[in-house]
Amino acid sequence: MRYFFNNHNDNGYMFLYTVGYEETQPGHAYGPTTRSGYMLHYVHSGSGTFRSGGKRYELKKGDFFFIEPQEIVSYQADDRHPWTYYWIGFKGSLVTEYLMRTAISKDNPVFSTKNGGDLIKEKISEMIEISFISEDNDLLLNARLMEILFYLSQAFPAAATAQSSSNRLFTQALQIMRNNYDSAIQIGDIADSLAIDRTYLHRIFKQEMNVSPKEYLTGIRISHAKELLLQTDWPVKVIAQSVGFDDPQRFSHAFKQREQLTPNQYRRNKQQEKV
Known part of the structure; x- marks a missing residue:
C-alpha cells in the first residue's frame, strides 16, 4: 500500500513538495538514485537498510533517515520484516539555511525517536492528515515543516563554532542590511548600531567580501529593484523608494552603473524577451 501527495503550490524559499x-514488500529496494530535494523518512514499523555516503545503516521502528539533494542513496526493506515508512520532501533557500543550524546532514543522516524525534514524528503524521484535506493547504504544510526544522535545531543542534569578533560584526551588519534595505539606512547608521567606527566596518567587508559595505548594500537594493521592475508596473519613483532611495535620480544612476541600463530600459528589454 502506498500513498503520496505532491504539492503544486511551490516557492523558492520554503516548499514541502x-x-x-x-x-513495502519483503526485500523491496529503491535506488541507487538521487533526489531533487531534501527528504526525511520515518520508519513506522519493520526494518530495513539505508545506504548513503558509502555507509550502511540498519534501521528499525522509530528511526529516521535523511537525504540531501543529488546524493546517491539506496534503501531496502528487510526480507522478513519489511518496513513501513513515512516521508516528506522539501526544498528552498530557507530550508538550506535552517538545516545548517542542525547536526543532521549527509554525513550524519540517521537519528531516532529515542533521542529527540518524537515531536518530529508527530508533525509528519499531521502533514499526511493535512494532505487529505485539500490541495490548497500549502500554508499549513509549510507551518508544520517550520516546526520540524525547529525541533531538529533544538534536538540536534549544529556544533558550536568559535566566531571572531569581526565575523560576528560582519554577520550582524549583513542582517541589518537585509532587513532594512527598503529604508533610507546609511552605512554610518549601521556602524553606529554596532558601536564601531565606519572605517572598521569598511575593513571588515573588504576582508570578508572584497567589497565595501556601501557597494554590498547597493547590490542588495538593486537586486530587489530588478525583481520589482519585472513583477510590477510601479513607476520608477515608487520602486526607488521601495528599495531605500529617497532620490529617483540617484537610484537610476546607481542602477545604470551596475546594469549598464536605466531602470526603464531594463524593464523594456526583459518584457521584449518574453514576447
Whole structure:
C-alpha cells in the first residue's frame, strides 16, 4: 500500500513538495538514485537498510533517515520484516539555511525517536492528515515543516563554532542590511548600531567580501529593484523608494552603473524577451 501527495503550490524559499507513506514488500529496494530535494523518512514499523555516503545503516521502528539533494542513496526493506515508512520532501533557500543550524546532514543522516524525534514524528503524521484535506493547504504544510526544522535545531543542534569578533560584526551588519534595505539606512547608521567606527566596518567587508559595505548594500537594493521592475508596473519613483532611495535620480544612476541600463530600459528589454 502506498500513498503520496505532491504539492503544486511551490516557492523558492520554503516548499514541502511531497509527503506520503509506503508499506513495502519483503526485500523491496529503491535506488541507487538521487533526489531533487531534501527528504526525511520515518520508519513506522519493520526494518530495513539505508545506504548513503558509502555507509550502511540498519534501521528499525522509530528511526529516521535523511537525504540531501543529488546524493546517491539506496534503501531496502528487510526480507522478513519489511518496513513501513513515512516521508516528506522539501526544498528552498530557507530550508538550506535552517538545516545548517542542525547536526543532521549527509554525513550524519540517521537519528531516532529515542533521542529527540518524537515531536518530529508527530508533525509528519499531521502533514499526511493535512494532505487529505485539500490541495490548497500549502500554508499549513509549510507551518508544520517550520516546526520540524525547529525541533531538529533544538534536538540536534549544529556544533558550536568559535566566531571572531569581526565575523560576528560582519554577520550582524549583513542582517541589518537585509532587513532594512527598503529604508533610507546609511552605512554610518549601521556602524553606529554596532558601536564601531565606519572605517572598521569598511575593513571588515573588504576582508570578508572584497567589497565595501556601501557597494554590498547597493547590490542588495538593486537586486530587489530588478525583481520589482519585472513583477510590477510601479513607476520608477515608487520602486526607488521601495528599495531605500529617497532620490529617483540617484537610484537610476546607481542602477545604470551596475546594469549598464536605466531602470526603464531594463524593464523594456526583459518584457521584449518574453514576447
